[in-house]
Amino acid sequence: MNGLVFGVKSVLWSAAALVLLLSMGVPLLNVLTVTLMMVPYVVLYTTLSKKAFVLHLLPVWGIGYLIMGLPALIVGLFFLIPGIVMGHLYRRDRPVRVVFTAVIVTIVGQILLELLLFNLIMNVSLIDELGNTIRTMTEQLRAQGMLSEAWTSELTDLTVRTTVQSIPQVLLMMGFLYTAVTQYIARRVLGRMGVSVKGFPPAKDWMLPRIMVLYYLVVTIIQLMVSKDSGSFLAVAVINLLPLLQFAFKMQAIGFFFFLADQRKWPRAVPLLMAIPVLLLSPLSLIGVLDVAFPIRKSFRKT
Template identity: 55%
Template sequence: MGGKASGRPCLGRAKRNRRFEVNGLLKTDGKSILWSVAALLLLLSIGVPLLNVLTIALLMVPYVVLYTTLSKRMFAAHLIPVWLIVYLVAGPAPLIVGLFFLVPSIVMGHYYRTGKPVRSRMTAVLVSLVAIVLLELVLFDLVLDLSVIGALQDQLRSAASRVASEGVMKDLWTADMVDQLVDSTVQVIPQALLLSAFLLTAVAQYGSRIALRAYGLHPAGMPPAREWRVPRILVTYYLIALLLQLIVPAGDSSFLTTAVANLVPLLRFVFTVQTIGFFFFLAHQKRWPKGVPAFIGFLVLLFPPLSLIGVLDAAFPIRKSFQKP
């Protein structure tokens, strides 16, 4: 969100960057070996049910730390043996997952090394994650003749057929109802993709910043919650999306319908975050106990209509009326 990034830049100038790379070439300490072992253990745990969710969330952290603290040559020297062991022990599936997160991790590490602002860093990583997913979908379709979305639709229809055949609410599972369920699920895939990419980026950002402190590095983090602001232009986009939602037919399967179906909840989530930031700002000005804005933020997440406060906060300078003279 908006606001100035706090903290010292990680490696803001070319001179520091060159010196850092030289140190990485000359010395591989025990910390980098431990992070390589961490990457190995995370990759091997991908096949463990339930634990693999945590694994996916944390997998970028060792990659980012290694890329930030080592030269490119030493980074490759640490990861290639890890990938070979994973392939020999667990097969290609964990290796594919590990390679999937390689590019976003390099992007984040590069932004750490060059001292770029946190907003630019997180945006670049999020975009790289989404781009890789889209590229894989295209490659599956062109090379393997496999449509992932089509396969998902088939699975949903099969599940609905099994439920209907077992007599569970049989009258409800009509052909039209199943088609509506499938279309609605497919329409929210972009929204789910963006939110997942955002969460992965946020976890990697938070975890890698903590880890890099052990190296004496202090990359800029997110601004305090009270400084979270979104561009005012998003209010206009939100109003347009709401208007289109009223105009576009609900049963339409066009691109515009899919775009609106994803854009409205995404922008609502953005303004929910803005609302939380507003209450943290208010708590800071009024010197409320720290637990008060956190509790209010929890309530805001439970009741999405409260995101209207964030819309008003972004559209009008209402924070000025609460600022101390």
């Protein structure tokens, strides 16, 4: 009986994979469903044998190909690979930080590979096309009088350059978003199916490695020394690394507030409300820096 129920669940998750795949062809809806694309693959790969996984996958991709054509296979493959990576690490019971790192690297690596293939095979630079799109939109806005007369072509070039230089940061954040959503949903689904998956420690126990403080200081100092407009490797690295480090320390600051709430027996809503200004205001990331750099929690810990 359990095997029958488990088999039905596998079929349902295969159907979910098909629905999500087909939703990629629906404008606006695909913006929401794209973050869920890996979930069925992770659940199926974790719970099925490799042969059974392939047997469940073939009809999904077959129907997707008949309805959407080649794009269905391209999109499906893109999310399948990190889904398999996550499922494989789940089966090996690896720590969640290892899972996150591996999946994010896989996603970013795939995107970079696709950019390279577009350039080599189709002789199309998507980065150059992005710049051209920004310039075209800017010219249209200027023609319609929606931009100030003070807006010059130099400002447009600066916008293009800043956008292009921020691409690595955007890719990492995309990878983090896809991985976080998949981890959150798949872990709970698998738990209900009797599969134990390691999760993050409670927010009150979050603590970044102390070496992160040194990285933050070094990047901050470099930012003061290097012009953002130089286009050098250091400038691009700083543009991308500093916001990522600030985000990490914002999360650390949120963890600190959850620690305070636990020690002071505050309602759970208090640290959640405190998290809002922390996420919105970059200077508040310094709370996280101080939390990692100094043993300030000892002052608040109950004896």
